[in-house]
Amino acid sequence: MNTKLKNSLLAASLVISSSVSAGMTAADGDMTVTHIETKEEVKAKVLLAKAIEHIQKNGSEAVTDFNQKQEFFDGSLYVFALDIDGRFLASGGSSSVLVGETVLDTFDMYGKYFFREMIQKAVKDGSGAVEYHWKNPTDRSASPKRTLFQRVGDTIIAVGYYPVRANAFQAKELLGLATVEMNENKKSALYKFNNLDGQYVNGDLYLFVIDAKTKLFLAHGVSRGFIGQSIDTVLDDIGKEATNKMLEMVKHKDSGEISYVWTNPITNEKEVKHTFFKLVDGNLLGVGFYTPN
Incomplete structure (x- = not known):
């Protein structure tokens, strides 16, 4: 990908969260906040499970199926994949322009290397989630996005969704x-x-x-x-x-x-x-x- 296109993608799609100073937090121990699983998260988990099963059965080469096959889309949800070395392998969404690129140095405007975070968690824990901002196709604005992922061999399979927020x-x-x-x-x-x-x-x-x-x-x-x-x-x-x-x-x-x-x-x-x-x-x-x- 040429540098101009890559920089344009980053500028248009990614905005890092600004730092927050003093605030209010729950105490440690049993006094925790219950995680609320929304319909969007459930759909993302179902799609991710389907994608994981596909790679487990067909091997890492099958990630190319995530680019176009309808079974790996659910409304605005899509699957993307990268390897643990940071090479972007496939995507059914706007991030498809990154396919073939090494994304270790991909960051938002203020320096958040969210792909690095994803890889580090996948290598250490095998699965997890990462939060960042991405261009939301529904309103064309940079919105908070939460991506769920799991490692299968040397491949990281991921599905992201936009959490619904009250106003x-x-x-x-x-x-x-x-x-x-x-x-x-x-x-x-x-x-x-x-x-x-x-x-x-x-x-x-x-x-x-x-x-x-x-x-x-x-x-x-x-x-x-x-x-x-x-x-x-x-x-x-x-x-x-x-x-x-x-x-x-x-x-x-x-x-x-x-x-x-x-x-x-x-x-x-x-x-x-x-x-x-x-x-x-x-x-x-x-x-x-x-x-x-």
């Missing part, structure tokens, strides 16, 4: 619904808020409730281990500071908003989260949405 409107809407629920029946509301399969957990959108007086978690959509625990027990110093700011703010005004860093249950990455919160009968209700780093 500010959806977060505010869910907080409004939760407020009505709490005012009508607190016990019933808390049960619904803690139901991972219920209406108050949708992808990376979920609700948390903290007793403003005792600082105990009464509900948390994706971290069930938090329930009944104090913020002083389950959060680190930065997390406690952010939560205490919310509790302090509702002493003067019954609602507000704040940004901090928290683990996204979809990507399993720490990302900036913007949370809208409201005091309802002595309880702090919060719903936030994640913004890519």
